[in-house]
Amino acid sequence: MGRYTGPSCKLCRREGMKLFLKGDRCYMAKCAIEQGRQSPGMHGHRRSKTSDYGMQLREKQRLRRMYGLQESQFRLFFERASRKSGKTGEILLQMLEMRLDNICYRLGFSSSRKSARQFVNHGHVLINGRKSTIASRVLKAGDVIEVVNRPASREYVKPFMDAAESRGVAPWVLLDKANAKGEILHVPSREEIQPLVNEQLIVELYSK
Secondary structure, eight states: OOOOOSOHHHHHHHHTSOOOOSGGGGGSTTOTTTTTOOOSSSSOOOOOOOOHHHHHHHHHHHHHHHHTOOHHHHHHHHHHHHTSSSOHHHHHHHHHHTBHHHHHHHHTSSSSHHHHHHHHHTTOEEETTEEOOOTTOBOOTTOEEEEOSOHHHHHHHHHHHHHHHHHOOOTTEEEEGGGTEEEEOSOOOGGGOOOOOOHHHHHHHHTO
16 A cells, blocks of 8 residues: 555544644644544444454554554564564664654654655755765664755754754754754653553564
């Protein structure tokens, strides 16, 4: 299946939680979740009992949609995480958080992960002084992410950095707003990762 091109808010309504797909709109009263709009479909949310598989699938879909990954991409990240020592679910979340597009979103270079991915693909970002256009690249602690020194690029990120700073930048990254630059201080712990999902259910789903 190709990438989803429908309404972003419809995905949030389906998952019953904010996936932060629409930038500043997600923090406004007009957000579909804030308004209490029902799930998409003719009958909205049905109060039927959800099976174990259904709960596992929903957790996986929430996480996958939050980071904007297709199923094949998400499965690849899970397989990489499962080959590492430690808790597979926690490692999966850490790898998703350390993606370049997510780091740009956390630093406030774009209003959403989707726009951050486009920002990277168009060559506006430097990693340790070298241009990188691979949004799925997994970074490491100590890497420095910087917006290229072009007036148009620097002006584009200013309002997003202001908004990110006002909401609070993630504690595991350091933002230098004056120079449109950021640094990864350390790999985030599970407590520092925001997605409100039960990653163990995702591990159980893929372990069948």
